[in-house]
Amino acid sequence: MKIYIYKLSILFFIIYACTSGFEELNENPNSPQQVHPQFLLTNVIFEAADMSTYDQGFRLANYLAQFAASQEFERIDRYEMGGNSAYWDHIFRLLSDIRSIKELEGTNDAYQAVGDIMASYLFSQLTDLWGDVPYTEAIQAIDGNFSPEYETQEAIYTDPETGILAVLENAANTLENTSSSINGDIMFDNDLDLWVRFANSLRLRYLIRISKRLQDYSEIQDLAQSGKLISSNDHNAVIPYLSSAPNQWPMSEAALGLYQEHRMTRTVDSVLSLWNDPRVEVLYKPTEQSVVNGNPQYKGLLNGQTRETISAKGINLSDISLFGSIFRDVPDGINAQYMQYSEVQFALAEAAERGFIPGNPEDYYKEAIRASFEYYGVRIPEDYLEQSAVALDGNENLTKILTQKWLSLIGIGHEAWFNIRRTGIPSVKPGPDNLNNDQYPVRYLYPESEQATNAENYQEAVSKIGGDNINTKGWWEK
Secondary structure (H helix, E strand, O other): OOHHHHHHHHHHHHHHHHOHHHHHHHOOOOOOOOOOHHHHHHHHHHHHHHHHHHHHHHHHHHHHOOOEEOOOOOHHHHOOOOOOHHHHHHHHHHHHHHHHHHHOOOOOHHHHHHHHHHHHHHHHHHHHHHOOEEOOOOOOHHHOOOOOOEEOHHHHHHOOOOOHHHHHHHHHHHHHHOOOOOOOOOOOOOOHHHHHHHHHHHHHHHHHHOHHHOOOOHHHHHHHHOOOOOOOHHHOEEEEOOOOOOOOOHHHOOOHHHHHOOEEEHHHHHHHHHHOOOOHHHHEOOOHHHHHOOOOOOOOEOOOOOHHHHHHOOOOHHHOOEEOHHHOOOOOOOEEEEEOHHHHHHHHHHHHHHOOOOOOHHHHHHHHHHHHHHHOOOOOOOOHHHOOOOOOOOOOHHHHHHHHHHHHOOOOOOHHHHHHHHHOOOOOOOOOOOOOOOOOOOOOOOOHHHHHHOHHHHHHHHHHHOOOOOOOOOHHHO
């Protein structure tokens, strides 16, 4: 799939929209004047997944979730967070494209429902990364509203009419009952049943996320019993990267120095060693020195250290593991990801363990682990699930479920960070050279552009959430 084709289509659409008052002067019968919703849909699906997986997941969240440790330059490993304004702007551009999908000639209720699912995902990114954000007024600039009000995270998720959970439920219902169809879907090949499963699985993700604030778990129970969740790796919400430009995994083309900034962490090393977990052979590489010595080993680096600290400790970086070949040497070694089947099963395992739903948490847990191994093409050792560090034997069951879930979320945007913020599992500690007074950060700063262009609403939002700093917790994690 040549993604640049769809970017050109969007360009044609923008040009047309900006010059629509000069039809007679500018009309060109050989030039497209309006793009069909399918081309915008292709672009939205790929760009949202690509941005989340690479720029946000691999480049940023892997440090926050302690899958990666920096050797020198990636200061986010030391909690210099900033505003992440490029992602904020990118999300709003995609939301504008989704509005166009829903309004262009050629749209139908299926396109609109799929657009709602994608918009719900993007709005969840906004509120979980920044807190209170523009929501129902977010993309009204075309209508003349350049100062959208911020809405509370609680309302963004739970408003019975406009909230993310309600929108996802309505979208799934629409797709189950429509006779319309879509094109341009590079994730599910235009299969509306898989979009229903994705919408319901996102609902489950978000209901678990806000579960501290829930008193009624009937929605989780209904979803668990619905038979309409992502139910195998064949249903994963992922888009394969390709082996050739422009759609290969970006890290495969990045500078070597950037790749070398992503080291295995001591946190991952300790967990995978405890589990005797063979997934380490896919996710990371044995150290260069150990390979030369003929005894391949995997070793992690403590997060949050400066180059000077690493040097002073006498740490030999050639004896620290890098990320695995799938993340560097193979341009189509991984997928751009929204959600895997394993996450759904881990969510159900947690729900069962906490008593939100009936059923045996062990059944969901084992299936989740199996799905994660299958996703990476690794065989589960015969005694793996019976190890005391892995088996649900009544000893720290929830910690085991959530730690396995954490590992399975490598590369899925900020999901591992969100889960650590929600549960404190696994327990991660700021590194010795952190820039946040030994506190674990829970959000990005609002972009500076908001202070300049939407100052009144920005100030009101800052006052409500308790300050624009990286330690201000959101509604669902308090």
